[in-house]
Amino acid sequence: MTTEKEVLLSLRDLEITFGKFVAVQDVNFDIYKGETFSLVGESGSGKTTIGRAVLGINPTSNGTITFEGQQINGGLKGKAKHELERKIQMIFQDPTASLNERATVDYIISEGLYNYGLFENEEDRINKVRTMLEEVGLLPEQLYRYPHEFSGGQRQRIGIARALIMKPDLVVADEPISALDVSIRAQVLNLLKKFQRESQLTYLFIAHDLSVVRFISDRIAVIRSGRIVELAETEELFRHPIHPYTQSLLSAVPVPDPQIARHIKPIVYDPTQHHYETDKPKFVELLPGHFVYCNAPEEAAYRKQLAAEGKTQA
């Protein structure tokens, strides 16, 4: 690595429990400023729970979440909390459920500005809202309409406008395009990319659609049963998955090509193959920037395999 990347968000040994149920455990990762970091997993894996913990919605039971060098989980109050809530914004999956049906687009987009007093006067506020509306590809005359008058894709644009007008540093996007049609998806993804280029935004992207994730992410963490099993740069993860669960997940992604599709035999993952009763697993950096959740015997086996492939290990 030549240039030192700036860490924006850092999770260490994070654990989240609901009563006796351990939803998330042993979660460790850093998100660098300006990157798109994706958490990928199946339903119930805990990916949304982590996203919500970052936003301060889910309390954590152990470990730390650090944002811009300051611990933010547990006990943040007053001004610091208020400011943090501006800096970390969220985009939701369902653009219908997440917008106030009884408010105009103007109010929905302005609400954060009101809460934080982020405008000089009425003229300034209207200007800001109009500029934002244009940036997400909606028209000024749509400002006084209500959410139900918009299509799903347009509503998601309103959701994006509402989040981005706050000039956040980090955006947690939880399945922001899952409810949208293929052609609309592209528009929304391109929009998110555009904002990232223009204002060095950092995204924590939570998703299950691996083909979309591959397109937008710089790095990906694969999560299963509340634990991150593998983390690597996008192409590295797709081309050289190490953990058997990642291999199974990638082999199950349908490829839109009949010839390839006919030859894919999905790899079935058997969680009982791990023997963690006595030998506890850790999150180990096997190759530079490529982490795998494994115990000592597994690590030895992975390293042997990597050595056979002639890889320079970390």
Add this chain to the structure above:
Amino acid sequence: MADDVILKVDDVSVNFKVRGKVLKAIHHVSMELHEGEIFALVGESGSGKSVFTKTFTGMLEGNGDIVGGTIDYRGKHLETLKKDKDWEGIRGKQIATIFQDPMTSLDPIKTIGSQISEVIIKHQGKGKKEAKSMAIDLMDKVGIPNAKNRYDEYPFEYSGGMRQRIVIAVALACHPDILICDEPTTALDVTIQAQILELIRELQAEYKFTTIFITHDLGVVASIADRIAVMYSGRIIEVGTCDEIFYDPKHPYTWSLLSSLPQLATRGGQLYSIPGTPPSLYKDIVGDAFAPRDPWAMAVDFKADPPMFKVSDTHYAKTWLLDPRAPKVEKPELIQNLHEKLLANTTYGKGEHVDD
């Protein structure tokens, strides 16, 4: 009718009455279903793929009507059936449907097993005991581990993937001739999706039913379909074998749909997006429905509805570009050599398919 055509849809149109206005959901659609095939209907939401297949089971919502055309199912004219009584013996029995959300098809307060045996008792006239053992066999078939013990459990005790397996078991209990799968894997995780697709393929081979598979996911289509029809704004705009649609598409909408695949985009670059939105189906559409969004649209596309042009015996497309008078237009660069491009990006499935 060709020998193996079991369902022939000819020029069918469906209208809905919505608050005094007429919505033209299906517009002069024709299609043939061959015995034993998996026929996929692909399209975005609102393209009419679900509505279209609901005409095969008489399940159109109350405000919807077939206003033209014929649906010939093994000699029976389905478009003439009006009352629920007329549909008995066809709907659910000969033509069964499985839906996206298994919970809408299962009764939450009845045990899993009883919901399957009920169908066997009703449709096959078996006794209670025999029905139960047949139900357990079916549960086995669709891959429910320990079926005997799970017979008395309730739907909430099953995971989403397991519930979908049960819905398939219920559908199979009647030995259907045609199985309509309406986005059966959309609500499921990818690993579960792969299992359900595999299951449908296996069961089809064993039970010899014919499948109509509705989906918006081109990846799923590539892995399961023998033939594909692409729908847009209530029309079938292209139909062909799976390979023809992916490797030799002719309609600009099919081009656009394939171009939007994230698998074809380079990271850091732009993802192809189709400009504009589909037309309102409340209005009369003049010409090609896709024309306003079509970069290759010609003057004629805004004036006259294109016919289905023949590309091969199995491949037809509804676009004026195929008219002999039209200029020669190549499909966009992005989707040329689709196979080679996707192969370069794929870790799995490279297989031993060098020569096929």
